[in-house]
Amino acid sequence: MSAVIDEHGHGHEHVHGPAKGLMRWVLTTNHKDIGTMYLWFSFTMFLLGGSFAMVIRAELFQPGLQIVEPAFFNQMTTMHGLIMVFGAVMPAFVGLANWMIPLMIGAPDMALPRMNNFSFWLLPAAFLLLVSTLFSPGGGPNFGWTFYAPLSTTYAPESVTFFIFAIHLMGISSIMGAINVIATILNLRAPGMTLMKMPLFVWTWLITAFLLIAVMPVLAGVVTMMLMDIHFGTSFFSAAGGGDPVLFQHVFWFFGHPEVYIMILPAFGAVSSIIPAFSRKPLFGYTSMVYATGAIAFLSFIVWAHHMFVVGVPVVGELFFMYATMLIAVPTGVKVFNWVSTMWQGALTFETPMLFAVAFVILFTIGGFSGLMLAIAPADFQYHDTYFVVAHFHYVLVPGAIFGIFASAYYWLPKWTGHMYDETLGKLHFWLSFIGMNMAFFPMHFVGLAGMPRRVPDYNLQFADFNMVSSIGAFTFGATQIFFLFIVIKCIRGGEPAPAKPWDGAEGLEWSVPSPAPYHTFQTPPEVK
Amino acid sequence: MASHDHYYVPAQSKWPIIATLGLLITVYGLGTWFNDLKAGRPDSHGPLIFFVGGLCVAYMMFGWFGAVVRESRAGLYSPQLDRSFRWGMGWFIFSEVMFFVAFFGTLFYVRILAGPWLGGEGHKGVSHMLWPSFEFAWPLLNTPDPKLFPAARDVIDPWHLPLINTILLVSSSVTITLAHHALRKDHRSALKGWLGVTILLGIAFLTLQAYEYHEAYTELGLTLGSGIYGATFFMLTGFHGAHVTMGTLILIVMFARILRGHFSPDKHFGFEAASWYWHFVDVVWVGLFIFVYVL
Numbered sequence: 001m002s003a004v005i006d007e008h009g010h011g012h013e014h015v016h017g018p019a020k021g022l023m024r025w026v027l028t029t030n031h032k033d034i035g036t037m038y039l040w041f042s043f044t045m046f047l048l049g050g051s052f053a054m055v056i057r058a059e060l061f062q063p064g065l066q067i068v069e070p071a072f073f074n075q076m077t078t079m080h081g082l083i084m085v086f087g088a089v090m091p092a093f094v095g096l097a098n099w100m101i102p103l104m105i106g107a108p109d110m111a112l113p114r115m116n117n118f119s120f121w122l123l124p125a126a127f128l129l130l131v132s133t134l135f136s137p138g139g140g141p142n143f144g145w146t147f148y149a150p151l152s153t154t155y156a157p158e159s160v161t162f163f164i165f166a167i168h169l170m171g172i173s174s175i176m177g178a179i180n181v182i183a184t185i186l187n188l189r190a191p192g193m194t195l196m197k198m199p200l201f202v203w204t205w206l207i208t209a210f211l212l213i214a215v216m217p218v219l220a221g222v223v224t225m226m227l228m229d230i231h232f233g234t235s236f237f238s239a240a241g242g243g244d245p246v247l248f249q250h251v252f253w254f255f256g257h258p259e260v261y262i263m264i265l266p267a268f269g270a271v272s273s274i275i276p277a278f279s280r281k282p283l284f285g286y287t288s289m290v291y292a293t294g295a296i297a298f299l300s301f302i303v304w305a306h307h308m309f310v311v312g313v314p315v316v317g318e319l320f321f322m323y324a325t326m327l328i329a330v331p332t333g334v335k336v337f338n339w340v341s342t343m344w345q346g347a348l349t350f351e352t353p354m355l356f357a358v359a360f361v362i363l364f365t366i367g368g369f370s371g372l373m374l375a376i377a378p379a380d381f382q383y384h385d386t387y388f389v390v391a392h393f394h395y396v397l398v399p400g401a402i403f404g405i406f407a408s409a410y411y412w413l414p415k416w417t418g419h420m421y422d423e424t425l426g427k428l429h430f431w432l433s434f435i436g437m438n439m440a441f442f443p444m445h446f447v448g449l450a451g452m453p454r455r456v457p458d459y460n461l462q463f464a465d466f467n468m469v470s471s472i473g474a475f476t477f478g479a480t481q482i483f484f485l486f487i488v489i490k491c492i493r494g495g496e497p498a499p500a501k502p503w504d505g506a507e508g509l510e511w512s513v514p515s516p517a518p519y520h521t522f523q524t525p526p527e528v529k
Numbered sequence: 530m531a532s533h534d535h536y537y538v539p540a541q542s543k544w545p546i547i548a549t550l551g552l553l554i555t556v557y558g559l560g561t562w563f564n565d566l567k568a569g570r571p572d573s574h575g576p577l578i579f580f581v582g583g584l585c586v587a588y589m590m591f592g593w594f595g596a597v598v599r600e601s602r603a604g605l606y607s608p609q610l611d612r613s614f615r616w617g618m619g620w621f622i623f624s625e626v627m628f629f630v631a632f633f634g635t636l637f638y639v640r641i642l643a644g645p646w647l648g649g650e651g652h653k654g655v656s657h658m659l660w661p662s663f664e665f666a667w668p669l670l671n672t673p674d675p676k677l678f679p680a681a682r683d684v685i686d687p688w689h690l691p692l693i694n695t696i697l698l699v700s701s702s703v704t705i706t707l708a709h710h711a712l713r714k715d716h717r718s719a720l721k722g723w724l725g726v727t728i729l730l731g732i733a734f735l736t737l738q739a740y741e742y743h744e745a746y747t748e749l750g751l752t753l754g755s756g757i758y759g760a761t762f763f764m765l766t767g768f769h770g771a772h773v774t775m776g777t778l779i780l781i782v783m784f785a786r787i788l789r790g791h792f793s794p795d796k797h798f799g800f801e802a803a804s805w806y807w808h809f810v811d812v813v814w815v816g817l818f819i820f821v822y823v824l
Contacts, residue, residue: 221631233754241678
């Protein structure tokens with residue numbers, strides 16, 4: 001079987017390159033075009049969400065109120081979280097999936113190419129709606145990215161209505177994207193590419209897509225209940241009518257906890273390709289990696305209330321969610337063990353993708369350990385809503401998800417652009433990011449343990465020194481990402497031509513096509529032995 | 530036919546961007562409308578914007594689905610592509626199931642945990658001190674704060690209209706299966722007959738549901754605002770009704786396609802997907818009948 005690429009709507013057999021001009025991008029059905037758009041959109045949102053973080057860190061540079069009003073500060077923390085989660089991290093992984101999954105499994109394109117384009121374009125629409133609320137009377141959403149009721153219902157600004165619809169649009173986009181990924185993986189693998197031969201990035205995305213389809217509708221459900229409470233007089237989250245504000249948190253975190261694995265599993269997959277490539281050894285424990293990913297996904301559905309230990313969950317619930325949460329350390333430990341064992345006695349070199357991948361393993365593990373601390377219910381009573389939590393989830397998201405994305409970008413940039421990126425600049429980007437990120441987030445552990453609450457524009461004097469260090473680290477990390485933009489543009493515009501397989505230890509079908517990858521690949525599927 | 534064993538990758542398409550713009554305009558209009566209503570601002574542009582967006586979405590659906598139908602009939606779709614559609618529809622229905630899970634979960638949480646707590650029972654019974662006179666019972670015929678949320682005088686009797694509706698929908702699941710069997714045996718007139726009966730059953734269900742809502746609002750005082758009972762009742766039955774409406778429209782489109790001679794005994798995934806969807810709304814209804822009406 002082979003593929004027909006319909007260039008003129010008549011089913012011509014001969015194949016052209018991309019269309020010319022702007023409409024190429026607006027109307028495209030090509031997985032590489034759509035992947036590229038996802039990645040650029042994600043990077044734009046990363047800079048926007050990052051600039052909001054800069055506002056936050058500038059205000060927290062010193063105690064006292066210097067730069068912004070507390071009301072605006074709240075909008076910044078809310079928007080920073082929403083944009084980074086839904087605008088930066090998730091679309092980056094969908095972009096990587098679009099580019100790489102068809103190349104890795106020998107498919108001609110994604111299974112449902114027009115729907116793929118629809119999934120992408122919904123995102124700019126959703127974020128236009130969301131970000132524009134910052135300029136509306138009453139201001140943008142100010143209730144934190146977790147938008148707990150009744151802060152987000154009874155006491156919300158008017159813009160919450162548009163926030164709700166923006167979430168709906170993002171949800172539709174994610175669900176369609178995930179359906180496309182599943183259909184592609186299950187139906188478009190090249191002959192001989194059995195499930196247990198798939199690269200781990202494909203496996204982790206298959207499981208991520210399942211999580212997305214399972215929980216994005218629940219998010220849609222919870223924002224719909226908010227909409228009803230705000231505009232149609234229902235009492236889902238109001239005890240006065242027999243409802244319960246805690247219900248909001250249950251439904252939200254039933255979505256929210258699998259969501260954090262949605263943001264990390266594809267990074268696990270990418271790193272599982274990159275570490276073997278630069279260790280010049282096959283991945284240690286492939287099968288256990290697959291099962292560990294499945295186990296993490298399963299556990300992610302039964303741990304949600306560990307976000308709610310202090311809200312007043314019955315003791316039985318506290319114990320169940322505490323132990324279930326601790327269980328996640330087992331499959332995650334399997335993964336970390338496998339990555340380290342892959343490197344063990346390997347012929348290691350440390351090009352930029354490997355630097356990011358190794359930093360990923362070490363720093364994500366730190367984030368995992370602080371997660372284990374938070375999982376202990378009685379200890380969490382102390383940590384809850386302090387900067388310790390902020391430190392924890394930034395350690396899993398920045399050197400976890402974001403470093404995974406950077407590692408992937410450097411690893412596959414030669415395949416995308418046909419040029420090698422500038423290795424010296426790449427390493428500089430890594431070290432500045434590494435130092436900036438640790439400087440920004442490590443002190444947050446200390447101020448958190450000392451009791452500094454999160455989401456505050458002002459704080460007690462005793463936290464001043466560490467906050468200043470955090471802010472300097474954050475500014476360093478932020479500025480470094482503009483440097484990353486420069487590296488990528490430089491790589492697109494020129495540089496040493498990349499061979500089909502630029503990394504000698506790399507494995508996989510994506511390296512069997514030329515660099516840059518032709519506009520259409522694998523119209524006749526390859527045979528996989 | 531060479532193209533039959535090729536995986537069809539469509540050319541550039543304008544429909545996704547029209548769909549995006551249509552949806553954006555729709556939700557912007559809806560949001561403006563809702564906010565203006567709540568703030569009491571007269572002369573809202575919301576309804577007009579919403580209407581324009583809805584037109585865009587309707588235009589997109591005609592255009593996009595029409596293109597798919599034409600491509601399918603031109604023989605461009607291979608069996609492999611057919612499998613992509615099957616996976617796609619299957620996982621879409623799973624996402625719908627999860628949407629309803631959120632509302633069923635809400636119902637169970639309130640009935641089993643939060644409600645009794647508010648009435649003073651169990652581990653968190655301390656919340657009883659908020660409204661010490663409140664007693665929890667299901668159906669909820671008194672709310673903690675009746676001024677804010679006046680409770681319903683009574684609830685719908687499951688053994689009248691809801692029972693009839695259950696019989697209607699379960700029979701419609703049978704009739705659509707009979708239609709599917711007729712299609713596979715190429716009995717076109719039986720196909721038209723059974724599908725027509727299915728559509729009529731769907732419309733009858735919706736009519737009775739509308740009548741039931743009318744009765745709830747005018748005679749029982751059961752409204753969206755009558756506490757958590759009204760909220761969960763209308764949320765679950767309302768979204769289910771919206772899905773039945775959508776399913777009926779899909780079946781009507783299938784009926785029109787069958788009148789034009791579409792579908793063959795071995796190639797009719799459009800019809801099959803519609804019937805999957807119909808079975809899904811039927812199963813949800815059985816859950817509703819048991820957990821919302823009877824228990």
